[in-house]
Amino acid sequence: MITALKPTLIIEIHPTSLKAAGATGDKLKQLLQELDYTSYVEMNDCDRTFALQDLNTDVQRNVVMKME
Numbered sequence: 001m002i003t004a005l006k007p008t009l010i011i012e013i014h015p016t017s018l019k020a021a022g023a024t025g026d027k028l029k030q031l032l033q034e035l036d037y038t039s040y041v042e043m044n045d046c047d048r049t050f051a052l053q054d055l056n057t058d059v060q061r062n063v064v065m066k067m068e
Contacts, residue, residue: 002035009037009065013057025057037065 018024032052039049043062055063 006067013061038068039066
């Protein structure tokens with residue numbers, strides 16, 4: 001359904017919570033890539049778009065994920 005509707009996602013990256021859930025930032029990025037998400041913007045800087053592979057998941061942050 002996500003790949004069909006292609007919604008914009010607002011995600012909080014929280015390294016401690018990822019670890020507690022048995023996940024990693026790399027696994028999160030892999031899942032997002034498999035769902036065809038390719039880029040993101042920082043919530044506090046929506047004017048600049050970054051490639052998903054450049055997302056640093058070692059730092060807590062809020063991002064908006066976009067499909068191209």
